[in-house]
Amino acid sequence: MRREVMDYIMQILGPMLNGTGVTLKMFFVTIVMSVPLGLMLSLGRISRFGVLxxxxxxxxxxxxxxxxxxxxLFVYFxxxxxxxxxxxxxxxxxxAAILAFVLNYAAYFAEIFRAGIQSIERGQYEGARALGMTYGQxxxxxILPQVVKRVLPPVSNETITLVKxxxxxxxxxxxxxxRTTRALVQRDFTMTPFIVAGVFYLLMTLVLTWGFQRLEKRYAAYDE
Incomplete structure (x- = not known):
């Protein structure tokens, strides 16, 4: 019985890996586009222009x-x-999926970055102006180097949520x-693809969790 299960898992690994490729592509494109957009939105959110x-x-x-x-559904249909x-x-x-995901996650990242920027003490802004720095400098x-450290935990949570x-x-x-997993379950009348898919999602979130923990430790080491 165990041998049959292993043979079946090896049989479905191909299509499930293809499905994972689509999932990872969605994830990476969304992150690459939504994080910069969220940062720009956060800067606009705290700008002096009321209409903006x-x-x-x-x-x-x-x-x-x-x-x-x-x-x-709205973007697509x-x-x-x-x-x-x-x-x-x-x-x-x-x-259509990328557009919806980027617009959605940029909104969440914008609030995270806004909170991070506004958490910086006002004295640092005044000191920089006294030194003649421009707003961009x-x-x-x-500001942003400190914000990165402060927003890592909430950004980590949003990134892991994005995978799911x-x-x-x-x-x-x-x-x-x-979708690939669901099709295999309906075709073969077995719950095994669901278990394999769960392992795939857990592995992806595990890698992200490990990566963000390493980043948090690195930034914490700078303060020591």
């Missing part, structure tokens, strides 16, 4: 206040019906890890 602050505030409220799956936008913005399944040389949220793209009929 309000607009970004509404954006963050909308994307944090509605389910990610609803946003996925809703945008094509909006005049002009639907004619210009023609998206594939993957592009102040952010790049003094990628499973939502099955609603767009994309062959990610979860």
């Amino acid at each position: 602050r309000s607009a970004i505030g509404v954006y963050i409220w909308v994307f944090r206040g509605t389910p990610l799956m609803l946003q996925l 809703g945008l094509p019906f909006i005049p002009v936008i639907g004619e210009i913005l023609i998206l594939t399944d993957f592009q 102040l952010m790049r040389r003094i 949220d990628t499973s939502l793209i099955y609603v767009l009929a994309m062959n990610d890890l979860l």
Whole structure:
């Protein structure tokens, strides 16, 4: 019996690894695009321009206040019906999923970065201005290096959540890890693919957890 189970697992590893590849691609593209966007939004959120602050505030409220799956469905099925936008913005399944994920996670990262920036003591801003630093120099040389250390734990949590949220793209009929697993379960009438998929997700989150712990220790060592 054990031999049969192992043979079956080896048989399904190929398609499940292909599905994992789609999941990882979604994850990496979302992170690479949403983190810089979130940082820019956080800077706009604390800018002196009231209209910009309000607009970004509404954006963050909308994307944090509605389910990610609803946003996925709206981007994929809703945008094509909006005049002009639907004619210009023609998206594939993957592009629609990336757009929804990036917009959603950028909103969360924006609030994390905003809180990190505003946690820096005001005296550091005043000291930098006294030294003649521009706003860009102040952010790049003094504020952001400290913010990175302070926001690592919440960014770590959001990043790990992203790994699990990628499973939502099955609603767009994309062959990610979860959709592949579900198809194997329905075809073979066995729960084994679910167990294997669970191991895959756990391994991905384990690698991320280990990586962020190493980063936190490295930044902590700088203070000693």
